[in-house]
Amino acid sequence: xxxxxxxxxAASAVATAxxxxxxxxxxxxxxxxxxMGKMNGMSSTxxxxxxxxxxxxxxxLAPVDALPSGAPLARLRTLVNESxxxxxxxxxxLAQPVSRSLVQGQADTVFWQFDxxxxxxxxxxxxxxxxxxxxxxxxGDRVEIRVVNRLxxxxxxxxxGLPVPPDQDGNPSNxxxxxxxxxxxxxxxxxxxxxYWYHPxxxxxxxxxxxxxxxxxxxxxxxxxxxxxxxxxxxFVSDLKxxxxxxxxxxxxxxxxxxxxxxxxxxxxxxxxxxxxxxDERWRVWNACxxxxxxxxxxxxxxxxxxxxxxxxxxxxRDGLTALVLAPGERAxxxxxxxxxxxxARLLAAQYDRHKMAMSHGSLPPGPSxxxxxxxxxxxxxxxxALPSSLRAIAPLGPARAQKSVGFSxxxxxxxxxxxxxxxxxxxxxxxxxxxxxxxxxxxATLTSRRGDVENWTIANGTDMDHPFHLHGTQFQVLSxxxxxxxxxxxxxxxxxxxxVKPGEIVHIATVQHEAGDRMFHCHILEHEDLGMMxxxxxx
Ligand code: C2O
Ligand code: CU
Ligand code: CU
Numbered sequence: 001x002x003x004x005x006x007x008x009x010a011a012s013a014v015a016t017a018x019x020x021x022x023x024x025x026x027x028x029x030x031x032x033x034x035x036m037g038k039m040n041g042m043s044s045t046x047x048x049x050x051x052x053x054x055x056x057x058x059x060x061l062a063p064v065d066a067l068p069s070g071a072p073l074a075r076l077r078t079l080v081n082e083s084x085x086x087x088x089x090x091x092x093x094l095a096q097p098v099s100r101s102l103v104q105g106q107a108d109t110v111f112w113q114f115d116x117x118x119x120x121x122x123x124x125x126x127x128x129x130x131x132x133x134x135x136x137x138x139x140g141d142r143v144e145i146r147v148v149n150r151l152x153x154x155x156x157x158x159x160x161g162l163p164v165p166p167d168q169d170g171n172p173s174n175x176x177x178x179x180x181x182x183x184x185x186x187x188x189x190x191x192x193x194x195x196y197w198y199h200p201x202x203x204x205x206x207x208x209x210x211x212x213x214x215x216x217x218x219x220x221x222x223x224x225x226x227x228x229x230x231x232x233x234x235x236f237v238s239d240l241k242x243x244x245x246x247x248x249x250x251x252x253x254x255x256x257x258x259x260x261x262x263x264x265x266x267x268x269x270x271x272x273x274x275x276x277x278x279x280d281e282r283w284r285v286w287n288a289c290x291x292x293x294x295x296x297x298x299x300x301x302x303x304x305x306x307x308x309x310x311x312x313x314x315x316x317x318r319d320g321l322t323a324l325v326l327a328p329g330e331r332a333x334x335x336x337x338x339x340x341x342x343x344x345a346r347l348l349a350a351q352y353d354r355h356k357m358a359m360s361h362g363s364l365p366p367g368p369s370x371x372x373x374x375x376x377x378x379x380x381x382x383x384x385x386a387l388p389s390s391l392r393a394i395a396p397l398g399p400a401r402a403q404k405s406v407g408f409s410x411x412x413x414x415x416x417x418x419x420x421x422x423x424x425x426x427x428x429x430x431x432x433x434x435x436x437x438x439x440x441x442x443x444x445a446t447l448t449s450r451r452g453d454v455e456n457w458t459i460a461n462g463t464d465m466d467h468p469f470h471l472h473g474t475q476f477q478v479l480s481x482x483x484x485x486x487x488x489x490x491x492x493x494x495x496x497x498x499x500x501v502k503p504g505e506i507v508h509i510a511t512v513q514h515e516a517g518d519r520m521f522h523c524h525i526l527e528h529e530d531l532g533m534m535x536x537x538x539x540x
Contacts, residue, residue: 058252069272077133096150106246111213129269132216158201166517172203193222194312195331207526230282239289259291259525287326295352308333311475311495327468327500329524338379354466397510400456439532446535461501476511
């Protein structure tokens with residue numbers, strides 16, 4: 001398939017000042033290339049150019065060593081179940097501003113975070129990592145979670161990946177007003193065991209609420225989990241961008257364009273923690289970053305196994321891996337072995353090129369590798385744990401009764417982007433991130449499906465940068481990936497709700513929705529989602 005079809009399709013639908021990257025038209029509105037180069041470069045700090053630089057890239061940031069590193073990996077807080085009835089989970093989550101002393105000699109940093117607690121009894125439990133408390137559930141549980149909004153803007157609660165009814169899934173069309181609250185109710189079906197997370201999904205404010213701290217992990221357990229006996233460790237990875245005064249920096253123009261990446265990557269709320277491994281372990285890893293891709297790898301090439309994806313266990317372990325890419329929103333279950341004799345390794349987010357845009361023609365080089373954690377292996381005498389060769393049965397979805405296509409496209413108006421003040425708006429001017437040629441319109445159905453119908457979807461990335469596709473309310477199966485006319489079948493079955501799509505790639509998935517109502521699908525680079533790279537699937 002030809003990528004240009006998408007580009008010209010998008011271009012015809014918008015005004016002439018808009019043009020897709022890689023297809024710059026030299027119109028009157030187009031800024032000469034060398035000027036754009038100056039905007040993008042670090043060469044000038046004088047007068048207007050300096051101000052412009054700040055607007056593009058943001059103001060001065062706290063130094064990378066402003067946050068301490070090397071503390072033992074923090075245990076996640078746990079959301080306390082207020083119900084005594086077996087099979088029932090009842091709790092309250094407060095979304096509220098909380099100040100924390102983070103950087104020595106600077107004012108406190110104000111996060112927005114989820115805290116468990118009785119809404120009636122004051123502030124809730126704000127101790128421990130900024131990460132929202134872990135919600136531990138079991139298949140079959142009847143869940144009732146009250147969310148109290150103590151922010152000054154509307155919010156919602158979205159249960160990322162969980163098969164909850166559409167009207168309980170925190171769609172942007174169901175906001176909780178500031179000072180208000182809402183009780184979400186759902187029952188977890190058999191087969192839903194897996195690694196999920198929760199975060200707000202308000203219209204055009206998802207990115208901000210998540211980068212200020214509102215996100216937390218969910219684990220759903222099965223009664224017949226073949227790995228139940230393995231010691232389990234949780235690594236919730238998030239991103240933090242701190243200004244020099246230790247406040248959480250707003251998004252710059254570059255953040256909106258490429259998705260925000262801060263100078264800090266946190267694991268369970270802290271920078272570069274220390275992990276002590278004495279026996280083989282099962283790790284659950286969440287990529288809760290707004291836009292950062294995590295190419296998980298140990299330095300020195302230590303191998304690990306993948307045993308699960310977003311929606312739970314694989315059919316069989318994938319052993320001997322040295323790297324695994326988690327796109328924003330994705331999760332994985334890994335087996336990390338203690339090995340023979342004492343050793344040490346660093347867990348990296350190794351360099352990954354997601355083809356970030358420059359403010360002029362072309363792409364930025366990929367950022368450097370980042371250390372996520374330092375791991376010390378001191379195996380105890382126990383023999384290595386045997387990993388079962390099969391984990392569970394996964395039946396392929398099908399046959400498909402309908403076909404859908406989703407196309408990612410983008411258009412940049414460099415002139416508008418370079419206007420003074422453009423990035424000071426709540427939403428920046430001059431960039432469009434689209435699905436099927438349109439930005440998100442609340443309430444408008446982009447696609448329509450019938451409940452119970454298995455469908456094959458193609459997700460085509462007609463842009464020049466990676467975008468992770470995410471679909472609400474269900475787990476899907478990747479069938480194949482197509483690039484340059486070559487189609488490669490996915491070598492194993494897995495349940496996912498988020499899948500990366502590279503520039504020029506087409507990913508084929510099989511999916512089914514079981515309940516009527518509106519479901520969102522979008523790019524999980526949260527800035528792109530807020531800018532409109534989102535659609536509504538209307539299930540009837
Ligand atoms: Cu985590 Cu609509 O997404
Ligand atoms: Cu989601
Ligand atoms: Cu995107």
